[in-house]
Amino acid sequence: MKRHWRLLARYFAQYAKVRLAYKADFIIAFFSSMAATVLGFGFVLVLFTKIPRLQDWSFDEVMFLYGFSLIPLGFFNVVSWNLYDFSELYIIEGRFDRVLLRPVSTLYQVVFEKFRLESLQEVVTGILVVGYCVRRMHLELGAMDFLWFAVTVICGAGIYLAVFLILTAVSFWFEDRVGIVPPVFNMLNFGRYPLTIYNVFIQFLLSWIIPFGFATFYPTTHFLGRTAFTLYFHLVPVVAAGFTLLAVVVWNRGVANYSSTGT
């Protein structure tokens, strides 16, 4: 375990060094990430100039939810970068051979070989926005809430990662790019608004099929004191653990199915 943390620190330091060697490139990436974040909040702001409330959700509450979602999403974005070209780089080019030759879990290597550094910005922005909303709404948060906060952030990032790992693992069977990633990304963004604004079908989908609701919406209901969702809130760690397990199983099956490339 300790070794894995040390290794993670090394991977990260190493990657950061390479990345920061191209300063202009990094600065542009950082500002585009920032711009995307600002645009997201801008959308919420514009929405609330047209309507006073979103169903029974106040501006502050929606901001809290949207800000909160940035935190697990930011962590997920930092580590998920390698998943986008996984099929091309690792399967078709056969780089996965190298991964298999090292005495470290394959999942660990793929996830931690590349980091989207600029997405750390999302984590910081998310925390700032949540802090601001807490003050505006005078929310009373105790020590337990802070603990839950940390737990649900980790679970949220875990859920995002699990879902995309499962989609990535598909390329162990089908090398052809199957265009399922973009629509799932849209689903992810749906989950950053109150689920109750959608019809039952989408609510069900986002809870039990692709559980993005458990990554952001259900955790925030707890901090906002909406007791109607208490049961769902307590299920967050369960859903996160379940999907992580599922992702690991699917991944390992994929690895067993890996057939390298002929040269």
Next chain:
Amino acid sequence: MPPIIEVQDLTKEFRTFRRREGVLGALQNLFVREYLTVHAVDHVSFSIEPGEMVGYIGANGAGKSTTIKVLTGILSPTGGKVISNGFVPYRQRRHYTKHIGVVFGQRTQLWWDIAVIESFKLLKEIYEIPERDYRRRLDVFSELLNLKEYLHTPVRKLSLGERMRCDLAASLLHNPPLLFLDEPTIGLDVVAKERIREFLKEINRTEGTTVLLTTHDLSDIEELSKRILIIDKGRILFDGDLEQMKNRLAQYNQVKFFLKDRSQVPRLAQIETDGIVCQRVDDLTYLIRFDRAKHSSAGVIRQIVNTLEVRDLLVEEEPIEEIVKRIYLKGEVA
């Protein structure tokens, strides 16, 4: 001592499917697939003793890389049994990989964008190599492979030969008892090849590292290994000592001779009796190939020097390329 590698009836089949083009084709690909089975490795058996250096040779597509991939745990076999250094590679992969070094000539094992030395440091962490061992081996390898000038260069900026040397060093940093090399000299010039061969011999001698290397360059084999395995179309055609193979299977010897001057040329016809044929190499250089069973080298030489005035003369065994080619053609060793 028991063998370090034992392979029994190893079989690996690949099922590939025909890809159709275009959008409609891609959709069809998802649902209807026409499979094609390739028998890349077909009931292969052999065993290797600790400290041996074995050459695994065969033409392109013979099944060399596939065998190495199964032995290193990258692929699981379709059938058969493999035990290597006490492990079943594809089942105990993560533990097993600590005990092997692997180099693929076609593809680097290092991180493309970072300096060589940084890759080494990552490997130190990954393999949990103690600081002192790491330092010592790094020094030794830098010396033997002359790496010092490249250590701070990113891998992508290295030439093929430089990269291969770095890859070799990387594969041995954790001091594995077993080293697998797949075409380690492919695309290298003579000097670079020579350097790598010297290094392998040195490591094999000093550390007792067992080495299995594939190649289609037979000069690698002549320099490096006593024992060879010949594979063709997934089957082992020959397994044994290189010298023995030459003794047993060489059919021809050849004498190369250099005439004193051009006035000798017309007399060449006089020695062309009894199935002996002179081949012209250049103006004054000629070659006689003769069946070892029918003629002795001494007899042929006598006839040459009695008939012609020669400046120099050289007896050679049949090149192993020729012997191996014959084995491929026959598909077996008689």
